[in-house]
Amino acid sequence: xxxxxxxxxxxxxxxxxxxxxxxxxxxxxxxxxxxxxxxxxxxxxxxxxxxxxxxxxxxxxxxxxxxxxxxxxxxxxxxxxxxxxxxxxxxxxxxxxxxxxxxxxxxxxxxxxxxxxxxxxxxxxxxxxxxxxxxxxxxxxxxxxxxxxxxxxxxxxxxxxxxxxxxxxxxxxxxxxxxxxxxxxxxxxx
Amino acid sequence: xxxxxxxxxxxxxxxxxxxxxxxxxxxxxxxxxxxxxxxxxxxxxxxxxxxxxxxxxxxxxxxxxxxxxxxxxxxxxxxxxxxxxxxxxxxxxxxxxxxxxxxxxxxxxxxxxxxxxxxxxxxxxxxxxxxxxxxxxxxxxxxxxxxxxxxxxxxxxxxxxxxxxxxxxxxxxxxxxxxxxxxxxxxxxxxxxxxxxxxxxxxxxxxxxxxxxxxxxxxxxxxxxxxxxxxxxxxxxxxxxxxxxxxxxxxxxxxxxxxxxxxxxxxxxxxxxxxxxxxxxxxxxxxxxxxxxxxxxxxxxxxxxxxxxxxxxxxxxxxxxxxxxxxxxxxxxxxxxxxxxxxxxxxxxxxxxxxxxxxxxxxxxxxxxxxxxxxxxxxxxxxxxxxxxxxxxxxxxxxxxxxxxxxxxxxxxxxxxxxxxxxxxxxxxxxxxxxxxxxxxxxxxxxxxxxxxxxxxxxxxxxxxxxxxxxxxxxxxxxxxxxxxxxxxxxxxxxxxxxxxxxxxxxxxxxxxxxxxxxxxxxxxxxxxxxxxxxxxxxxxxxxxxxxxxxxxxxxxxxxxxxxxxxxxxxxx
Numbered sequence: 001x002x003x004x005x006x007x008x009x010x011x012x013x014x015x016x017x018x019x020x021x022x023x024x025x026x027x028x029x030x031x032x033x034x035x036x037x038x039x040x041x042x043x044x045x046x047x048x049x050x051x052x053x054x055x056x057x058x059x060x061x062x063x064x065x066x067x068x069x070x071x072x073x074x075x076x077x078x079x080x081x082x083x084x085x086x087x088x089x090x091x092x093x094x095x096x097x098x099x100x101x102x103x104x105x106x107x108x109x110x111x112x113x114x115x116x117x118x119x120x121x122x123x124x125x126x127x128x129x130x131x132x133x134x135x136x137x138x139x140x141x142x143x144x145x146x147x148x149x150x151x152x153x154x155x156x157x158x159x160x161x162x163x164x165x166x167x168x169x170x171x172x173x174x175x176x177x178x179x180x181x182x183x184x185x186x187x188x189x190x
Numbered sequence: 191x192x193x194x195x196x197x198x199x200x201x202x203x204x205x206x207x208x209x210x211x212x213x214x215x216x217x218x219x220x221x222x223x224x225x226x227x228x229x230x231x232x233x234x235x236x237x238x239x240x241x242x243x244x245x246x247x248x249x250x251x252x253x254x255x256x257x258x259x260x261x262x263x264x265x266x267x268x269x270x271x272x273x274x275x276x277x278x279x280x281x282x283x284x285x286x287x288x289x290x291x292x293x294x295x296x297x298x299x300x301x302x303x304x305x306x307x308x309x310x311x312x313x314x315x316x317x318x319x320x321x322x323x324x325x326x327x328x329x330x331x332x333x334x335x336x337x338x339x340x341x342x343x344x345x346x347x348x349x350x351x352x353x354x355x356x357x358x359x360x361x362x363x364x365x366x367x368x369x370x371x372x373x374x375x376x377x378x379x380x381x382x383x384x385x386x387x388x389x390x391x392x393x394x395x396x397x398x399x400x401x402x403x404x405x406x407x408x409x410x411x412x413x414x415x416x417x418x419x420x421x422x423x424x425x426x427x428x429x430x431x432x433x434x435x436x437x438x439x440x441x442x443x444x445x446x447x448x449x450x451x452x453x454x455x456x457x458x459x460x461x462x463x464x465x466x467x468x469x470x471x472x473x474x475x476x477x478x479x480x481x482x483x484x485x486x487x488x489x490x491x492x493x494x495x496x497x498x499x500x501x502x503x504x505x506x507x508x509x510x511x512x513x514x515x516x517x518x519x520x521x522x523x524x525x526x527x528x529x530x531x532x533x534x535x536x537x538x539x540x541x542x543x544x545x546x547x548x549x550x551x552x553x554x555x556x557x558x559x560x561x562x563x564x565x566x567x568x569x570x571x572x573x574x575x576x577x578x579x580x581x582x583x584x585x586x587x588x589x590x591x592x593x594x595x596x597x598x599x600x601x602x603x604x605x606x607x608x609x610x611x612x613x614x615x616x617x618x619x620x621x622x623x624x625x626x627x628x629x630x631x632x633x634x635x636x637x638x639x640x641x642x643x644x645x646x647x648x649x650x651x652x653x654x655x656x657x658x659x660x661x662x663x664x665x666x667x668x669x670x671x672x673x674x675x676x677x678x679x680x681x682x683x684x685x686x687x688x689x690x691x692x693x694x695x696x697x698x699x700x701x702x703x704x705x706x707x708x709x710x711x712x713x714x715x716x717x718x719x720x721x722x723x724x725x726x727x728x729x730x731x732x733x734x735x736x737x738x739x740x741x742x743x744x745x746x747x748x749x750x751x752x753x754x755x756x757x758x759x760x761x762x763x
Contacts, residue, residue, distance in 0.1 A: 001714070001716055001719070002442035002443065002444075002507065002508070002511065002714060002719070003442060003443060004432075004435070004436035004440055004441060004442055004443065004508070005366060005367035005368045005371075005429075005432030005433060005435065005436045005441070005443055005504075006280055006366050006367075006368050006432075006433060006436045006437075007366055007436075008281075008361045008362060008363035008364055008365065008366050009363055009364050009366070009367075009443075009446050010363050010364070011363055011364055013364055013446035013447060013450070014446075014447050015445060015446065015447060017445050017447065017448055018444065018445065018729070018730070019729065020728070020729035020730065020731065020735060021444055021445055021448060021499070021500070021503070024495075024496075024499045024735075024738060025448065025492075025496060025499075027742070028492050028495035028496065028499075029492055031495075031742065031745070031746075032487060032488035032489070032491055032492045032495075033487065033488075035484065035488050035491065035551065035555070035749070036480075036484050036487045036488055038555065038753070039480045039483075039484070039555060039556045039557065040480060042556075042557050042753075043476060043480075046557060046753075046756075046757065047757065047759075047761040047762070047763070048557055048560055048756050048757070048759050048760075048761065048762050048763065049476065049556075049557055049762070049763040050469060050470045050476075050479070050556065050557065050559070050560055050762075050763075051475070051476045051763050052472065052763070054472045054473070054474075054475070079645045079646065080645075081645075112761075117472075118472075121323070122321065122323050122324050122405075123321045123324075123405060123409075125563070125564045125633070127564065127565070127631060127633055128631075129631050129648045130630070130631060130648070131631070131759055131760065132561050132565065132629065132630065132631035132759075133560055133561070133759055133760065133762060134470060134559075134560060134561070134562070134563040134564055134565065134631075135470045135560070135563070136409075136468075136470050136471045136472070136563065136564075137472075138405050138406050138409070138471060138472055138473065139323065139405050140404065140405060140406070141405075141406055141472035141473055142472065143471075143472035145762055145763065146761075146762065146763050147760055147761065147762045148760055148761040148762075149760050150759075150760050150761065156646055156648035158631070158633055158636075158648060159633075160563075160564040160565065160633035160634065160635075160636065161321075161564055161635075162250065162317050162321075162324075162635045163324075164324065165246060165247055165250065165315070166246075167250070167635075167636065167637070168246060168636055168637040168638050168639075168641065168643070168644065169641075169643055169644045169645070170644070171641060171644045171645065171646040171647070171648060172646065173646050
């Protein structure tokens with residue numbers, strides 16, 4: 001005899017489950033296992049994982065490292081921000097603070113870099129437009145992400161974590177030079 | 191005076207203190223909904239680039255107001271009313287500590303007022319999440335603490351009511367499923383509010399310069415409150431699904447064991463929910479992220495997929511047993527679509543499952559979160575769960591609470607009948623447009639994606655502007671639906687026609703009472719089951735069987751499309 005959900009059932013409600021209900025529960029369970037398996041599989045086979053090299057960093061130390069990085073590889077300025085071109089395979093330091101990303105970075109298509117993100121003050125959000133790649137930037141933590149830009153172009157870094165009254169002003173820039181253009185330029189130099 | 195009154199409609203013995211506490215909490219919830227709703231209009235008309243109504247500072251302030259009022263004050267006040275209803279009313283039980291109930295209510299109101307004051311005077315422009323080290327006035331944190339202490343007291347009171355009801359044999363047998371569901375919601379609330387204490391008390395001290403709070407630890411523990419509390423909403427909403435099903439069409443419980451186990455699954459893994467928000471954070475490693483974001487291998491998702499089957503299946507079976515047995519979907523055709531309780535139930539299940547559930551699981555996948563974190567996809571997801579799901583279900587049950595508890599008829603009943611349609615359709619368009627805009631990288635919590643004042647100016651494609659316009663139109667329709675809800679409930683409660691103490695409302699159609707009250711589903715007799723023949727391979731609930739497989743297909747498609755989108759990106763790791 002069936003009851004509604006507002007009628008108290010008998011004390012022992014531990015009854016056998018009907019076949020069709022059981023089938024659905026098992027199908028749902030199997031799907032949950034697929035969902036669970038996909039994440040480790042992507043770590044082994046996929047190219048996009050948020051693992052990174054993670055450690056604590058004092059905001060002042062991080063700022064010093066960013067300045068060092070700028071001094072070593074600066075190639076110009078854009079809108080008052082230094083433009084920095086690190087060697088392929090190297091470390092890139094991007095500093096978030098209210099309300100700017102520093103510096104502007106120039107990368108080469110197909111080369112691998114380690115992009116270090118940290119904040120000097122509050123939480124910020126690294127959001128690479130138009131690719132839609134998003135990471136949280138937390139003060140006191142260095143998030144070192146291995147990246148391989150796969151297409152040339154001009155990309156913007158929007159802040160997508162509310163960081164204060166000037167949040168919407170906080171836009172930075174990453175330029176990716178095409179692989180062959182870079183190779184040509186280097187050939188010409190020689 | 192007898193402390194109990196007999197409900198003429200349901201025959202339940204209702205403790206008058208429970209009546210009063212339910213009324214007070216429901217009224218407070220509606221006030222919060224009104225404030226949050228006004229803020230919603232302002233926020234919406236600002237994010238619609240064509241209007242850009244507010245200045246930046248006011249936009250962030252109103253966004254804070256919107257979040258706190260909707261997600262904390264409205265939802266939790268309403269849940270307090272649900273707890274009293276599911277315990278004292280459904281169990282014929284007394285409220286043992288009425289005065290404590292009022293102390294808790296006053297604490298919650300006082301806490302809420304403190305928070306409102308700091309927000310409206312610009313002392314707490316930190317948004318709903320108040321991530322340290324963004325700083326708000328100390329009274330903001332203290333207000334939240336007081337509110338949480340009040341809510342925690344009600345949760346304790348709820349456990350006491352159930353214990354006493356059992357000891358005094360107020361009911362026979364086991365707890366009804368709806369009360370059982372509310373019990374799991376209360377258990378989750380206890381855990382959640384403890385997280386709240388663990389994080390807000392140090393943060394309060396930090397705001398007084400008395401200690402330090404690590405920003406990453408704050409995010410970890412705060413989301414133990416922030417996301418786990420959404421699980422209170424889910425458990426309370428599912429309990430209300432069973433309640434609305436029972437009241438409107440006499441939905442049955444297929445199997446108590448299955449439904450109750452599913453509720454328990456919500457409780458067991460609740461603290462892990464925090465991880466959904468930390469998937470692209472620097473503080474935690476991959477194994478922590480994978481394990482926690484999956485809630486112990488997706489067991490909470492399994493729970494929702496079970497309820498997503500058992501609630502419609504119970505509705506289908508309850509209707510088939512009462513004679514609506516034609517074809518696959520004859521029961522849906524015969525369903526009381528003019529009953530705002532039933533239409534709310536149906537829309538709540540569909541939008542919560544198809545939009546909210548599927549997007550939630552997908553965005554909460556460790557790697558897919560890279561293309562979802564802090565974009566508009568996230569508010570798109572949770573407006574489909576907590577608004578189209580939870581708030582929709584809460585609105586639906588209100589149309590029964592007004593006659594059963596407030597003992598009033600529903601004012602403007604014809605408006606009330608179309609209210610769920612407007613609200614559900616508006617929210618559906620709104621949340622889907624938001625989710626879609628987010629796939630283009632449109633950030634959430636952002637004053638101006640035209641970047642009119644920024645040094646570097648990324649430009650979104652015209653498609654995005656169009657989607658944002660669609661989002662705004664959907665949002666406005668939903669706001670009209672929400673406004674009708676507030677007008678109908680406030681008018682009914684304060685000016686609606688009173689029902690006499692012995693007026694059951696039975697047989698009085700056309701009087702501003704939903705059909706579940708004027709002509710409630712007839713009680714089942716054993717012969718009903720004999721008339722029901724199993725229809726072939728699809729079993730006793732063929733319609734639901736078809737629906738859940740459509741759902742599964744949509745789920746699988748959306749999930750793998752997102753993996754595909756992710757694979758096009760730069761390699762990152």
